Amino acid sequence: MQYRAVIKQTEGWWIGWLIDLPGVNAQEKTREELMESLRIGAQEMLETNVPFEPGFIMEKLDVPEPEWA
Template sequence: MKSSYTAIVKQEGEWWIGWIEEVPGVNCQEATREELLESLKITLREALELNRTDAIGAAGGDFEELEIAV
């Protein structure tokens, strides 16, 4: 599994907002940059685990997991 991702972050007024470039739907808003980065990490972990669970469920039984590099 990929261990690093790209966070796109910016300050909008009093808030920090950010997205994970490689994973649609992973975005957060926090009061500080540090809080934003932590929220993005947590949200990314949760999204990856949910996607993994969904993929395994869709595969049913008797499947193989392979790492693919791009």
């Protein structure tokens, strides 16, 4: 799976977040460390067991992969 990351270097830090997974963000000293932190954050979010109230179900939705620049 691929997710879009917005990253920027500012004041000696790399900051970034995933557009497709709100809440996954990171700040690291190097670009490589930032990308790894975002990967770990995405994996942890996707593995999180989400409790549901009675009557709700979880569905998977297939969406075609876009061509990202």
